[in-house]
Amino acid sequence: MRPWTFPIALQPGTSREPVFQQIAQAIRGDIRRGRLRPGDALPGSRTLARTLAVHRNTVLAAYRELEAEGWTEAEARTTRVARDLPQAPAARHPGGGGAEGRPGYDLAAPAPRRSLREPGLLSFGGGLPDLRLVPTDLLARAYRRALASRELLGYGDARGEARLRTALARLLSETRGLAVSKDRLMVAGGSQGALDLVARTLIRPGDRVAVEDPGYPAAWATLRGSGAELVPVPVDEAGLQVDALAARLEEGPLRAVYLTPHHQFPTTVTMGASRRLRLLDLARRHRLAILEDDYDAEFHFEGRPVLPLAGDDPGGVVVYLGTLSKILAPGLRLGFVAGPRALVEALAARRETADCQGDQVVQRAAADLLEDGLLQRHARKMRRIYEGRRTALAGALRRHLDGTVAFDLPPGGMSLWLRVDPAVDLEAWIDRARKLGVGLTPGRAFDFRGRPTAHLRLGFSAMDERELEEAVRRLAKAL
Structure with missing residues (x-):
């Protein structure tokens, strides 16, 4: 590992504590607040001494004190934070917030974040392009x-x-x-x-x-x-x-x-x-x-x-x-x-x-x-591929879910808008489908007031014909 700097604030001449204890105290504090985590390597004694403009023996004394207290452990010419220490909780200030918790000032209500595609999930969300292409x-x-x-x-x-x-x-x-x-x-x-x-x-x-x-x-x-x-x-x-x-x-x-x-x-x-x-x-x-x-x-x-x-x-x-x-x-x-x-x-x-x-x-x-x-040539290729995927999804839906969903085949786009039989418990179907590895987006996600609707949006562009067939087969199984 390359030598690295490790800034520590010292108060030479103003603090009554010896410098080596100031160094040890600063490292203890960094471990407590999570800046240093179990197993992290500390800089070499020569490197830290050079960074802090102190004698190397001062750094060695600090390291010995930390090791004696169980904060660090020596390993193959490297000093590491002890691996058996618990992970530090988020640092807190007197107001109850902290760098990883609540800030000490007011924030406007955040907008809901978009959910990203989960690895391993056959996701019908988004109408996203197929990054493999x-x-x-x-x-x-x-x-x-x-x-x-x-x-x-x-x-x-x-x-x-x-x-x-x-x-x-x-x-x-x-x-x-x-x-x-x-x-x-x-x-x-x-x-x-x-x-x-x-x-x-x-x-x-x-x-x-x-x-x-x-x-x-x-x-x-x-x-x-x-x-x-x-x-x-x-x-x-x-x-x-x-x-x-x-x-x-x-x-x-x-x-x-x-x-x-x-x-x-x-x-x-x-x-x-x-x-x-x-x-x-x-x-x-x-x-x-x-x-x-x-x-x-x-x-x-x-x-x-x-x-x-x-x-x-x-x-x-x-x-x-x-x-x-x-x-x-x-x-x-x-x-x-x-x-x-x-x-x-x-x-x-x-x-x-x-x-x-x-x-x-x-x-x-x-x-x-x-x-x-x-780019124009690539767009023409993608148009042919996505048209084939639209056809494949429509065929799979008719084979496996006929009578449960209905749709009008759109002349373009990257998704289908399905009308679901009102007798189907849509939310339960979505939950069961996810357990079988298929991601669905309900119509209520697009309703201005979030009202439940008997619709699903199926994006087909990010999955090939085989994946689309398998995803619809799992939907039928979940139903």
């Missing part, structure tokens, strides 16, 4: 090329790396029908980071913001974090009910509406053309910002892709949120915002007060893949 070889080569540009390791444009913004503008023009330039685009930390930045820029504490019900709880938490008062608007088989949104406007002004019109989260329905036109007109007349989250635009399997609201926005009311996470991987945190140039400048100014910029090297690597057409 990420083209890591292509990404690694692109990253190495980007890393050779040392200027990317310094501070850069808060709007994001210029080549990536240019490549994204071209991609959005070719695939989503958006007429945007790189100056009307901002790269952010995933679609969630993009929404957070937009919310903190546009929304003032107390502003009313409409959201879909059922909808996306993580987005609700982000909007609440900016001080918004959320106003739920019902969703039906044609998406957000614009008549209901108009009624909410009569009750009081709205600052924005957040929605997922392409593949509504979680029901997967697509907003129809007439509602889209009415929504755009309503937003224009009431100066209402439309926060359009097009989170899985690449995965539309049947019919013509439905173009985003942002593609037909003469009033300049739509803020378009997108991501590369579904094509590549969420851990890369590659989301983006498209909107009027003034909005992008305001977002950049806001970002400069927080993290300054994103990861320019990762962004340049993504630009490289887009410029070479490799």
Whole structure:
């Protein structure tokens, strides 16, 4: 093990205790409060003496005292914290808090944290991409090329790396029908980071913001974090009910509406053309910002892709949120915002007060893949694979759970929205399924008020056909 420094506060000349006892006392305190744990190695006597600017014999005397008291043990020229000591409880101060416990100050109520996928669990949650299919070889080569540009390791444009913004503008023009330039685009930390930045820029504490019900709880938490008062608007088989949104406007002004019109989260329905036109007109007349989250635009399997609201926005009311996470991987945190140039400048100014910029090297690597057409080719491959998995899940559900669940096969997306027979005890089914190694998300998780509903959301993209068949077989067994 390399020599390491171990800071200890000494009071030479001011304390009546000898220095070796001060050292021993400091180490005892570090063991009690958990800084040093059973089995941890202490620095060598020469190293600690050099760090504290004391004679080595002083350190040796401290170590001998600790060993005699049973706090440490000598082992092969190394002094370690005794292994038979109990783990130290969290340190506490007189107010009852502590570094690992309750703080000595007030905190706002935290938003609920998202549950992560558990290892070994066949999880239907999330509609996440299959990380086993990420083209890591292509990404690694692109990253190495980007890393050779040392200027990317310094501070850069808060709007994001210029080549990536240019490549994204071209991609959005070719695939989503958006007429945007790189100056009307901002790269952010995933679609969630993009929404957070937009919310903190546009929304003032107390502003009313409409959201879909059922909808996306993580987005609700982000909007609440900016001080918004959320106003739920019902969703039906044609998406957000614009008549209901108009009624909410009569009750009081709205600052924005957040929605997922392409593949509504979680029901997967697509907003129809007439509602889209009415929504755009309503937003224009009431100066209402439309926060359009097009989170899985690449995965539309049947019919013509439905173009985003942002593609037909003469009033300049739509803020378009997108991501590369579904094509590549969420851990890369590659989301983006498209909107009027003034909005992008305001977002950049806001970002400069927080993290300054994103990861320019990762962004340049993504630009490289887009410029070479490799990312587009990978997206087409993923579309074919995920369409096959959608078909496989639908077939397995019909074979094993026919009569218990019903669903409409969506034209796109990464999940199915199931209607469950009301006679089934849904919560008991979910508990039994988990014991058999299958993770499920109930409909109440997406209800604005958390009310129980006879629905399940099954994400199919992260499991292959064999895993999907096995997961559904276990669901039938749990039932």
